[in-house]
Amino acid sequence: MNKEKIKIGIDLDNTIICYDVAFQLAAKKFGLFLNGDGYSKKNLRDCIRQKKGGEVQWQRLQSHVYGEGIDNAHVFTGFHRFLWRCNQSGIEVEIVSHKTEYGHFDEDKISLREKANTFLSNNLIDNNFLIVDKITYTNTKDEKLDYIKSNNFDFFIDDLIEIIEELTLISDYQSILFSSKIYKNVKSIESWPKIENHFFDDLKLSEVELLVKMIVKNGVGEVIQLNGRGNSSVYKITTTGAPIFFKIYPQESGHNRINSEFDSTSMLFSSGMTEIQNPIACNKALGIAAYKWIDVDDSYEYNTSTVRELLNFLKKLHDCKVKRKFDTFLMASDSCTSISEIEMQIKRRLSELDKASEHSAMLNNFLENEFKPLFKKVAIWSKAGFSNDDYYKPIERQEMTLNPSDFGFHNILMSQDGCLKFIDFEYFGWDDPVKLASDFSHHAAMNLTKEMECLWFQGIKNIYGECLLGRLKASWPLYGLNWCLIILNEFNNDIWNKRCLANKEIKHNRGDILLRQLTKSRGKLVKIAECYRDKNFW
Numbered sequence: 185m186n187k188e189k190i191k192i193g194i195d196l197d198n199t200i201i202c203y204d205v206a207f208q209l210a211a212k213k214f215g216l217f218l219n220g221d222g223y224s225k226k227n228l229r230d231c232i233r234q235k236k237g238g239e240v241q242w243q244r245l246q247s248h249v250y251g252e253g254i255d256n257a258h259v260f261t262g263f264h265r266f267l268w269r270c271n272q273s274g275i276e277v278e279i280v281s282h283k284t285e286y287g288h289f290d291e292d293k294i295s296l297r298e299k300a301n302t303f304l305s306n307n308l309i310d311n312n313f314l315i316v317d318k319i320t321y322t323n324t325k326d327e328k329l330d331y332i333k334s335n336n337f338d339f340f341i342d343d344l345i346e347i348i349e350e351l352t353l354i355s356d357y358q359s360i361l362f363s364s365k366i367y368k369n370v371k372s373i374e375s376w377p378k379i380e381n382h383f384f385d386d387l388k389l390s391e392v393e394l395l396v397k398m399i400v401k402n403g404v405g406e407v408i409q410l411n412g413r414g415n416s417s418v419y420k421i422t423t424t425g426a427p428i429f430f431k432i433y434p435q436e437s438g439h440n441r442i443n444s445e446f447d448s449t450s451m452l453f454s455s456g457m458t459e460i461q462n463p464i465a466c467n468k469a470l471g472i473a474a475y476k477w478i479d480v481d482d483s484y485e486y487n488t489s490t491v492r493e494l495l496n497f498l499k500k501l502h503d504c505k506v507k508r509k510f511d512t513f514l515m516a517s518d519s520c521t522s523i524s525e526i527e528m529q530i531k532r533r534l535s536e537l538d539k540a541s542e543h544s545a546m547l548n549n550f551l552e553n554e555f556k557p558l559f560k561k562v563a564i565w566s567k568a569g570f571s572n573d574d575y576y577k578p579i580e581r582q583e584m585t586l587n588p589s590d591f592g593f594h595n596i597l598m599s600q601d602g603c604l605k606f607i608d609f610e611y612f613g614w615d616d617p618v619k620l621a622s623d624f625s626h627h628a629a630m631n632l633t634k635e636m637e638c639l640w641f642q643g644i645k646n647i648y649g650e651c652l653l654g655r656l657k658a659s660w661p662l663y664g665l666n667w668c669l670i671i672l673n674e675f676n677n678d679i680w681n682k683r684c685l686a687n688k689e690i691k692h693n694r695g696d697i698l699l700r701q702l703t704k705s706r707g708k709l710v711k712i713a714e715c716y717r718d719k720n721f722w
Contacts, residue, residue, distance in 0.1 A: 189276060193332055195342035196281035196300065196319075197250070198225065199362045200263055206249045206256035214248075216241055240289070247287025251294040254303050262376030262435040264469035267308070267315045269384050272391060278318040278337075279304075282328040297321050307469075332357075341379065345370070377435050386685060387417070387432065395472050396421050396430055399465040411689065415682040416441070416610070420477065427477040428464060433610070434682055435471045439517045441610040442466060446473050448586075448612040451509050457500055461607045478605050484598035491636050493604050494596070495643035498620070502585050502647055516589040516613030521578035523570065523655060526619075526662040527563055533669040534559075540675040547675055550702060558713055559665055565717065566658040579616055585648065587615035594629035617648040618655045622663035628671045628704065641721045653721060661716035664708060671705040674698055 194200060207225045216232050223231075232242045249257070270277050283300060286293050301319065308316055322328040329350055332340055342348055343362040348370055351359040360382070361367065364374035373379050387395075389407045396404050396419075405422035407430075417432040433441045449463045462476035504510060520526050534551070541548035567575055588595070589611030597605045621644040624630065625637060632640065644652070673679045674697055684691045 189274065190339075191276045191278070191335075191337050192270065193278050193280050193335070193337040193340040195340075195344070195347070195362070196279050197283065199341060199343045200259060200279065201254075201257050201300075201303065202260045203249055203254075203257045205258070206253045207245070209256050210245055210249050210253045214241075214245065216245065243288040247290045247296075250283070250296045251287055251290065251299050254299050257303065259307050259469070260376055261437045261440075262380060262471075264308070264315075265435060265471060266376050266380040266383075268470060269380060269391070271315045272394065273384070275383075276317050277315070278320060278335075279316055280320045280322070280328060280332060280340075282322045282325050284323050375437060381681075386688075392419060392430070392432070395432070395467075395470065396428075396474070398470070399467050399472060400428060400430075400474055401465075411687045415679075415685075417685055421474070429461070429475040429477050431473050431475065433471040433473070434685075439611070440468075442468050442471050442473055444514070444517065444612045445609040448513070448609045449475075451507075451513075452501075452504065455504055455507060455509075457497075457504070459497065459604060459606055460609070461605060478597050478607075479600045481598045481600050481602075486593045488636055488639055490593065490596070490604070491639050491643070494591070495640070495647065497606060498585075498591075498643075499647050501588070502617075505584070505586050510586060513586075514613050516587045516615040517611035518589070519587070519613060519615040520619045520659075521584070521616050522576055523566060523659055523662070524576045525578075526659055526666060527566075530559060530662065530666050530669065533666065536676055537669060537672055540677070544675060544698070546699075546702060547672070550706060554706065554709060555665070555668060558709060562661045562665060562712070562716060566662055569654070569658050581614070583616070584614045585617045585620065586612070587617075587620045588612055589615065589620075589623075591620065591624055592627045592630050594627075616655075617644065618652055618659050619663065620644075621648075621652070621656060622660050623667075625660070626664045626667040626708070628667060628708075645722050650722075656721055657719065660719060660721075661712050664712040664716070668705045668709050668712075671701050671708065674701050 197203070204224050207228050208223060211228055211232070216235075229242055232238045232245065235241065267277060281300070283296055285295055285297055287296055304316065304319065320331060322331055325344075325347065329347065332347075332351065333354065337357065339358045339360065340348075340351055341360045341362055345361060345363070345365075345367060348359045348361045349367075351357045352369060359371070360379065361370050361372045362374070362379075363372050366372055373382060389409065392409075393404060393407050396407065400421065400423060402423035402425040405424070408420040408422075410418045410420060415434045419430040419432075421428045421430045433445075446463050446466045446468070449460050452460050453462060461478070464474040464476060466473035515521075518529060520529065534556075537547065537551060541551055588606070588609055590608055595606065595608040597607060599605050621641065624640060625632065674683065674694070680694065690697060
């Protein structure tokens with residue numbers, strides 16, 4: 185990218201705008217597909233087209249969604265940040281879409297282009313500037329291709345393989361297929377955060393300063409990058425007022441970290457729970473947030489009193505679940521509402537690690553000869569105590585609690601004024617208290633003494649009730665096995681790259697880190713094997 189002025193062309197529908205939810209709602213509205221929750225646009229299209237008269241029904245549905253129904257669509261996660269970085273780098277961005285003026289079978293003659301322009305104006309304007317340089321519409325794919333070829337784009341990004349394949353024949357074009365599918369001689373990238381990484385290096389401190397100024401009103405002074413906490417990039421920002429803690433979140437389609445953390449801390453703080461990190465401001469589209477800075481007492485050592493304070497916090501949190509403001513809050517990340525869901529999570533993680541093990545003999549040996557045999561035994565043992573229905577049946581909403589979901593000593597700080605502060609609510613949401621109890625006991629960052637663990641489980645019984653015991657006994661070893669796999673996350677290249685973004689110091693130490701994590705996982709596996717049949721909780 186040494187050219188003085190880079191020009192990127194981007195398709196609109198299903199590349200910038202995601203219509204999955206809009207199609208689900210429209211299909212229900214018109215009685216075409218009543219159980220379409222979670223279905224992608226493509227899945228719904230294929231199902232509807234199979235029906236009698238399905239092609240016409242699908243075209244009518246499209247006309248509605250791209251017109252009146254576009255308000256139920258959303259911009260793909262990570263697109264705002266990519267465009268912002270293009271804007272800061274002087275890269276010209278033009279949207280090119282083959283979209284007719286009116287939809288098929290649209291008797292009301294609603295302009296699809298005007299609807300799209302309104303959507304873009306409402307969703308891509310930030311701080312009173314539009315970060316797209318130009319929007320061009322054509323009536324057909326052929327007209328779109330002719331326009332692209334005649335307008336000197338350096339790159340073009342589209343979700344349609346036929347567009348990308350045509351452009352790959354032109355030597356001067358670098359084309360990207362917005363898809364997870366792999367095609368010969370075609371570069372596919374499945375998400376906007378990954379496209380951002382393709383075009384740009386890590387954020388410079390000067391860029392971070394500009395992001396801070398978008399949400400912080402006080403004059404911004406020094407920007408100091410801190411070693412990251414997991415996957416987010418974090419900074420201390422000095423201002424003309426008090427310093428702030430600034431966070432840049434990874435942007436993922438599956439889980440919205442900033443929504444979980446900023447919304448939950450805002451709700452909890454307004455409910456009088458001031459022992460949490462104090463939220464100040466955020467920009468959700470860009471995935472950035474500011475929190476009050478906490479001056480930490482580094483000499484503090486965790487003990488049984490700390491466990492009691494954690495339990496007191498959970499009691500307050502559990503009491504908050506009756507507040508109406510939390511009624512619509514989403515489930516916690518990786519929540520489990522039945523024992524079978526834990527087993528499925530383990531299988532999903534195992535599938536990812538199996539792929540990684542193709543490039544690591546030591547990981548493959550551990551999974552095949554140590555982990556999988558114990559997993560099989562524990563799964564059979566856990567199922568034995570339940571009827572088939574109870575094993576698969578999810579708990580009711582009234583049995584759930586609000587779960588920070590990454591709860592432990594590693595996410596609390598002792599402030600210099602002697603108050604314990606709870607941080608990191610990126611995975612917060614509704615969940616089974618059994619998962620909360622088990623995760624705390626197994627967490628890789630914890631090193632509980634026997635006294636601490638006894639105190640912990642006794643407190644769990646007091647808060648959530650003795651009725652948990654049956655599910656806790658069956659679930660605890662499965663959650664432990666899940667943690668054996670979580671400890672091995674660094675073998676996953678995508679997760680490793682996020683870790684390196686958050687903490688650049690680890691970048692050249694992967695071999696040592698993988699060996700350490702494998703040793704840690706093996707140690708936990710051995711402990712689970714020793715006690716899972718007769719573990720005593722209270």
